[in-house]
Amino acid sequence: MNRIDQRFSELKQQGRKALIPYITAGDPAPQYTVGFMHALVEAGADVIELGVPFSDPMADGPVIQKACERALKQGTRLVDLLDMVAEFRQSDTTTPVVLMGYLNPIERIGYEIFADKAAKVGVDGVLVVDMPPEEAEELGPLLKARGLAAIFLVAPTTSSVRAATICAHGEGYLYYVSLKGVTGAATLNAEDVAEHLAPLREMTDLPLCVGFGIRDGVTAAEVAKVADGVIVGSALVSRIAESVDTPETIAGQLKSVLAEMRTAMDA
Amino acid sequence: MTISATGVSETVIKTRFSDLTRMPDARGHFGPYGGRFVSETLSFALEELEQTYHSLRDDREFQAEFDRDLAHYVGRPSPLYHAERWSKSLGGAQIWLKREDLNHTGAHKVNNTIGQALLAKKAGKPRVIAETGAGQHGVATATVAARLGLECDVYMGAKDVERQKLNVYRMRLLGARVIPVESGTRTLKDAMNEALRDWVTNVDTTFYIIGTVAGPHPYPQLVRDFNAVVGREARRQSLEQIGRLPDALVACVGGGSNAIGLFYPFVQDDAVAMYGVEAGGDGVDTGRHAAPLASNAPRGVLHGNRTYLMSDEAGQVSDTHSISAGLDYPGVGPEHALWKDVGRVSYVTANDKEVLEAFRELTRMEGIMPALESAHALAHAKVLAPTMRPDQHIVVNLSGRGDKDIMTVAKIDGTEF
Numbered sequence: 001m002n003r004i005d006q007r008f009s010e011l012k013q014q015g016r017k018a019l020i021p022y023i024t025a026g027d028p029a030p031q032y033t034v035g036f037m038h039a040l041v042e043a044g045a046d047v048i049e050l051g052v053p054f055s056d057p058m059a060d061g062p063v064i065q066k067a068c069e070r071a072l073k074q075g076t077r078l079v080d081l082l083d084m085v086a087e088f089r090q091s092d093t094t095t096p097v098v099l100m101g102y103l104n105p106i107e108r109i110g111y112e113i114f115a116d117k118a119a120k121v122g123v124d125g126v127l128v129v130d131m132p133p134e135e136a137e138e139l140g141p142l143l144k145a146r147g148l149a150a151i152f153l154v155a156p157t158t159s160s161v162r163a164a165t166i167c168a169h170g171e172g173y174l175y176y177v178s179l180k181g182v183t184g185a186a187t188l189n190a191e192d193v194a195e196h197l198a199p200l201r202e203m204t205d206l207p208l209c210v211g212f213g214i215r216d217g218v219t220a221a222e223v224a225k226v227a228d229g230v231i232v233g234s235a236l237v238s239r240i241a242e243s244v245d246t247p248e249t250i251a252g253q254l255k256s257v258l259a260e261m262r263t264a265m266d267a
Numbered sequence: 268m269t270i271s272a273t274g275v276s277e278t279v280i281k282t283r284f285s286d287l288t289r290m291p292d293a294r295g296h297f298g299p300y301g302g303r304f305v306s307e308t309l310s311f312a313l314e315e316l317e318q319t320y321h322s323l324r325d326d327r328e329f330q331a332e333f334d335r336d337l338a339h340y341v342g343r344p345s346p347l348y349h350a351e352r353w354s355k356s357l358g359g360a361q362i363w364l365k366r367e368d369l370n371h372t373g374a375h376k377v378n379n380t381i382g383q384a385l386l387a388k389k390a391g392k393p394r395v396i397a398e399t400g401a402g403q404h405g406v407a408t409a410t411v412a413a414r415l416g417l418e419c420d421v422y423m424g425a426k427d428v429e430r431q432k433l434n435v436y437r438m439r440l441l442g443a444r445v446i447p448v449e450s451g452t453r454t455l456k457d458a459m460n461e462a463l464r465d466w467v468t469n470v471d472t473t474f475y476i477i478g479t480v481a482g483p484h485p486y487p488q489l490v491r492d493f494n495a496v497v498g499r500e501a502r503r504q505s506l507e508q509i510g511r512l513p514d515a516l517v518a519c520v521g522g523g524s525n526a527i528g529l530f531y532p533f534v535q536d537d538a539v540a541m542y543g544v545e546a547g548g549d550g551v552d553t554g555r556h557a558a559p560l561a562s563n564a565p566r567g568v569l570h571g572n573r574t575y576l577m578s579d580e581a582g583q584v585s586d587t588h589s590i591s592a593g594l595d596y597p598g599v600g601p602e603h604a605l606w607k608d609v610g611r612v613s614y615v616t617a618n619d620k621e622v623l624e625a626f627r628e629l630t631r632m633e634g635i636m637p638a639l640e641s642a643h644a645l646a647h648a649k650v651l652a653p654t655m656r657p658d659q660h661i662v663v664n665l666s667g668r669g670d671k672d673i674m675t676v677a678k679i680d681g682t683e684f
Contacts, residue, residue, distance in 0.1 A: 054582075055451060055578075055583040055584045056456060056460050056584050058305075058306070058460045059306035059464075069450075072583060077581035078582065102568075103568040104569060104583075104584070105581060106582070107566065107567055107573075108582030130305055132303065132304075132305065132306075135303065155308045158307060158310065158311065177307065177308055180308065180470060180471075181308075181464075181467055181468035182467060182468065
């Protein structure tokens with residue numbers, strides 16, 4: 001069983017909700033990333049989304065854009081990310097890792113080579129922001145054949161016809177984007193989210209995880225009441241941005257932000 | 268100059284190109300290119316746009332309104348002008364200029380913005396946004412927005428805001444807000460990123476008027492369709508004025524909208540050779556250029572479509588270089604990518620130096636000051652014409668006028684105002 005499915009089934013038995021932090025790999029420099037991943041797990045992360053930096057992150061707001069710029073300035077490449085996951089796996093064999101990014105870096109490496117390497121180093125899922133299911137005909141089956149989950153987004157504006165397609169193709173979990181706009185834009189409305197999740201529940205057994213607009217323990221706890229998982233990105237990455245000059249303090253800060261959410265969600 | 272200056276008389280084209288008029292397929296693919304590679308957050312907006320466009324594409328009332336605006340607001344048809352003196356001095360084929368520079372707002376861009384603004388009006392969206400490089404598309408968008416009373420925000424790379432001050436002020440006079448984009452390379456591609464971010468946030472009220480034949484489906488198709496008036500006219504005018512079809516067509520290619528506009532109605536005319544001229548910058552061999560097709564850049568995905576894309580080995584999009592802001596783009600419209608692969612169009616380059624020479628030559632010999640973008644096409648015509656006979660004919664798309672570039676050229680001449 002894929003680590004993602006394993007983790008969600010454990011959480012279900014425990015009656016808990018997944019806490020899924022996102023960080024951009026290589027931010028503020030590649031040597032810190034694996035340490036941050038371990039720190040996130042210690043603070044209660046159930047799944048880690050590791051961002052692949054891209055020169056043109058069209059779906060992201062300024063916080064993640066700047067993280068990408070910092071990581072790219074340090075020369076972080078997709079192949080380096082795969083090395084990071086391999087290093088992470090030396091001491092953590094259970095926490096699922098999902099790579100999240102844009103298609104072009106994968107396109108450049110080559111789909112098959114990427115899928116092979118990702119499976120080999122212990123990646124569990126891949127979320128390509130600019131690859132909806134209709135454009136995943138080639139990469140999707142290659143991932144599936146290697147036990148890697150192809151994870152897709154669902155938006156508040158997604159029609160029910162499209163939602164059905166996405167549910168049919170999705171694996172691991174569904175990433176529900178809680179609001180219109182880019183990452184880090186505004187604060188979400190939990191009631192609104194609940195309303196949108198209800199029809200998705202009818203369509204799929206996949207865990208429904210919610211991202212975009214989760215800033216603190218209060219919003220995380222609200223979302224955890226209606227969803228199976230809570231994804232937090234910009235709130236963590238903005239801490240990294242504030243402390244680029246004192247990188248040794250970042251792991252501690254990430255832990256405290258995440259731990260607050262964990263406590264609020266489990267309460 | 269990296270060109271394939273094949274004499275057209277020797278060129279025997281055997282491929283039948285009738286399939287090329289049936290592109291894209293239902294999902295926006297041009298062979299392996301195009302498509303709709305966007306975040307799910309944009310899918311709804313694109314589906315809505317596709318429905319709007321498909322319901323109006325063959326609607327006679329809509330087409331009549333579009334044609335009326337092109338005639339009375341833009342001033343179409345634009346002339347096909349025989350550049351006799353320049354042709355004679357080059358000593359070869361006759362060069363005909365398709366005078367898109369004489370359109371209202373001074374470039375071909377307005378054909379598309381008129382069409383898309385009509386779509387925005389039908390869709391009931393009170394606000395339009397656009398990305399712009401040289402500022403021509405921004406001006407054309409601000410113009411139609413003013414006319415229809417739509418709110419208008421234009422995203423422009425900070426580097427381009429600096430080098431195209433005149434157009435920035437024009438847009439402001441027209442009532443548009445120009446938003447300088449400081450991210451990335453601060454040029455056209457970053458402006459497009461920011462416009463997409465705006466659209467996904469304000470999709471209920473906003474129509475995104477993309478300025479070129481790139482972007483997610485259905486943009487490459489609809490921008491092509493709105494610009495194809497250029498080629499339809501040129502075809503008719505050639506038959507009237509030359510008495511037959513031309514032997515070759517030449518147009519500059521950044522994203523590729525003016526080239527598609529000219530080429531598309533000729534795509535099945537196997538005997539008509541076509542040359543798309545990309546920005547050679549400092550020269551393709553220096554790596555400092557904006558010529559994804561001519562330099563054989565790898566395939567990649569950016570701004571919603573798969574195409575030839577200049578990127579490094581890690582898949583990060585490359586910085587581009589060109590004297591003309593309007594061609595300073597690392598990708599190219601997906602239909603051009605297909606036309607390259609099937610051999611329908613030859614994609615070549617002209618470097619900055621050659622472009623300036625052509626700019627000066629046309630200005631002095633014909634009294635027509637071309638945009639630096641269009642001067643790329645002229646630079647290639649200059650190479651091509653002498654390889655052909657005087658009874659052969661080349662149609663060059665003079666896609667825009669050069670007033671906006673006077674400051675750039677003056678600076679190179681060392682003239683300060």
